[in-house]
Every structure is written in structure tokens, then in C-alpha cells.
Amino acid sequence: MRKILVIGSGKSSSYLLKYLSEKAVSEKLHITVGDIHLENVNKLIKNSKNVNTISLDVFNASSRSEVIKNADIVVSMLPARFHIEVAKDCVLYGKHMVTASYVSKEMQNLNDDAVKKGVILMNEIGVDPGIDHMSAMQVLNRVREDGGNIILFESFTGGLVAPESDNNLWNYKFTWNPRNVVTAGQGGAAKFLQEGTYKYIPYNRLFRRTEFLDIENFGRFEVYANRDSLKYQSVYGLNNIKTLYRGTMRRVGFSRAWNIFVTLGMTDDSYTIDDSENMSYRDFVNAFLPYSPSDSVELKLRHALKIDQDDIVWDKLVELDIFNANKRVKLQKATPAQILQKILMDSWTLAESDKDMIVMYHKFGYEKDGKKHQIDANMVVLGEDQTYTAMAKTVGLPVAMATLAILNGKINTPGVQIPITKEVYEPILNELKDFNISFNEKEVPYLGYNPLNN
Numbered sequence: 001m002r003k004i005l006v007i008g009s010g011k012s013s014s015y016l017l018k019y020l021s022e023k024a025v026s027e028k029l030h031i032t033v034g035d036i037h038l039e040n041v042n043k044l045i046k047n048s049k050n051v052n053t054i055s056l057d058v059f060n061a062s063s064r065s066e067v068i069k070n071a072d073i074v075v076s077m078l079p080a081r082f083h084i085e086v087a088k089d090c091v092l093y094g095k096h097m098v099t100a101s102y103v104s105k106e107m108q109n110l111n112d113d114a115v116k117k118g119v120i121l122m123n124e125i126g127v128d129p130g131i132d133h134m135s136a137m138q139v140l141n142r143v144r145e146d147g148g149n150i151i152l153f154e155s156f157t158g159g160l161v162a163p164e165s166d167n168n169l170w171n172y173k174f175t176w177n178p179r180n181v182v183t184a185g186q187g188g189a190a191k192f193l194q195e196g197t198y199k200y201i202p203y204n205r206l207f208r209r210t211e212f213l214d215i216e217n218f219g220r221f222e223v224y225a226n227r228d229s230l231k232y233q234s235v236y237g238l239n240n241i242k243t244l245y246r247g248t249m250r251r252v253g254f255s256r257a258w259n260i261f262v263t264l265g266m267t268d269d270s271y272t273i274d275d276s277e278n279m280s281y282r283d284f285v286n287a288f289l290p291y292s293p294s295d296s297v298e299l300k301l302r303h304a305l306k307i308d309q310d311d312i313v314w315d316k317l318v319e320l321d322i323f324n325a326n327k328r329v330k331l332q333k334a335t336p337a338q339i340l341q342k343i344l345m346d347s348w349t350l351a352e353s354d355k356d357m358i359v360m361y362h363k364f365g366y367e368k369d370g371k372k373h374q375i376d377a378n379m380v381v382l383g384e385d386q387t388y389t390a391m392a393k394t395v396g397l398p399v400a401m402a403t404l405a406i407l408n409g410k411i412n413t414p415g416v417q418i419p420i421t422k423e424v425y426e427p428i429l430n431e432l433k434d435f436n437i438s439f440n441e442k443e444v445p446y447l448g449y450n451p452l453n454n
Contacts, residue, residue, distance in 0.1 A: 135429065178345055359380050
């Protein structure tokens, strides 16, 4: 039996475990799932053959190293910051590892030792990063092999609520880590290329510089820029490209309303609020507004931000119940971002019957035989329920498929990897089609770069 160790069993693990357990007999696999909390995973693997669970504290070095030593390959589904200790053990004991998270500097530093040991450390093989890499490289390489010269690449992804569960004014609910939503875009200006010129959008302008796009059968979306669109420029082989832009998708109108929180300072995570545990939601809002002995919190906010009473943005704020004087924050020494997250979770937490949605869009512009061409490609994946979500499907399945491919010797390049080579992306993208994860691709007239037009 070939031994797979899965460390962590959070929300993204449902499809991963389902896929591996269904392959366990035919592929001669024994799957061990290690987590400090086993309630969720025991429900997921009920009656599964060749699957067992163990209580595992990943911070206990001796326990961690012992289970890694006994595995053939390790799948780390831990929060990103915890992968590195697992990866170090994998290199030490000569075990392959797969994770969906971004390659950190610490992970990259393991490359030389991993190569020497013949160990594959496969990263960024979830949805974004992951499916975005694989689907982009498939088209980029096909165009180049056909004699085309890439001049434009745009790529956008959104974790959103499915249309049937879209029932609030924001057209949004938390389908993944709420903290990442609240702090999105912080830490530096967004940077991208437009017609050969470097462009920058500071955080205080990020949500007012949006681009619109339409997805067939799903309507219109807006996009705000990722922090660094040029991160993968050389990795994708786009050193001479004119336009390169990556962003995050939301429904139209989200960003204008979200900018209210940015402008007030409610998304700041750099300091704590005094006596935060005793504040009401209304107190929290008032803390960012000027003092007035007579004006209400509502009036001060509308005046400060020039929001008309009949503006839909105002209705969105009211819907969140942020002016409630009875609801308490109940968080000690909390940052503004943490308090805002708690308030939003009251309204944006998915109900048991809600379903989520992943939307991805790529635009490729290229020159061939003196003419300019454009390819548009989009992918929409809908979740089944709160266990088998679209997010879990698009993260977990690529991870599982890569794990099995490494075990079977179909992926064999050692070192720190991301899925940008044909040996990785071709078979995985083909297999994902069996799970209704695929791109609708079409040639359209070349339009070039669409200005950030909102």
C-alpha cells in the first residue's frame, strides 16, 4: 500500500478526501488524515475504505516528524504559514509534498535541498493559485507554439455566492477566509502593465478603479487589481508583454460600497481599539467620525462621505446593521479590521442552504502574421452544498490529482514547483473536465486593454 498523509481537514478538504478515498482500492492507497480536531473529517470519511484519522498537533515536532517519516507523500491543507515546518520534514525524510498555497520565501529556500534529495514540493495547485496557472499556461503555450506573440494577458478570479443564494444588497457572502476579504489589497500599491507602461493604484484608490466584464449566462462583474500583477511575468514567459493585469472579481457595485470602509479606516489592521469589547456596532462606526453634540451617527457619516439618503450605498450600510446600539463587539483589544469582520460575519456568513460559486476569466491578446487576435476564456463552478463547495472542489481536486500523479511517477521534476509545465497541467486540466471544471473559450475581435473604467 502507498501511504498518503493529509495534514489538516478544513473546509477545502471535502473533495480532496472524496477523490482519494474513491481511488484508494484501485490505486492501492492508504490515506491517513491528521488533525487536532477530527469531528469534521470523521463525517467526511465515514465508511471509506483504506482511510483512517489520527489526532495530530502539527506544532509537536516529534509527532509531526514521525507521521511524515512513515508516509510516501504528504498533502498539507494547513493555513499557509504552517506549511514550512511540514516541508522541512519532508525534505529531511525524502518525502514529496503537495499544497495549494503560494510559494513563500522560506519554501523557495528549500529548493536546492529538495532537488538534491529528489523531493517534489508542489505548491500553488488549488484554484487561485492553481487552476489559473494551469489554464493560462495551456493557452499561452498553445499560442506560442502556433507562432503567435503574446502582447496582452488579463486574469481575474472571484469566490462568490451562487446566483440562487445571492439575496443581499452587496451580492456577496463569505465563501472563504473572511479576514482575507477585509484586508484585501493592503500592504502596498497594486502594480500592473498597461500598453508597456507600469501603472500603480494605491490602496486608498484601489476600490474606485475597477473594470467591468461580462460572463455569459452569469451577467456582469467588476474587477479590482491584485497587489502585484507582475509576480508571474517571468514565470509565464511574458517578459516582453505590453499589458499584464490580474485582479479579483466581485458583483458590480461592491467596490464602491466597500470603499466606504476603506475611507473611514475600518479595514486597518495595524492598531487596536481601546475598550473594544464593550463597544456597540454603533460606537465602532462613531469612533471614526467627528464629534457633534447634536448630529446622529447616520447624519455624520452621510455628511462626511457625501452619501445621499437615496443612494444604494446607504441601503447597503443599513443592511449590515452597523448602526445598532445594542449589538456588542465583544472582542478584546481588537483591530478595526477584526471588528469589521465580526460585524460582516453577522450578515455574510453562508446559510446552511446557501451555495457558493467560483468564477475565473482570462483574456489573451496576441499577434500573428501581422494581425492582432484575442481569446476570451471563462470558467464557472457552482457548489453543491456547505460541505461540497465550489471552493473545496476547485482547490481540493487539483491537489488530489497532483498527489496521485506524483505517486505514479507522472510528475517527476524535483524541487519547489508550481503547476506551469505540461507534465503537470495537461493531465490535470483534462481530468478536471470529468468534474465539470473547464473553460469556455472563444476567439473574439481584438479589443486590447480595457481601461479601469469606474
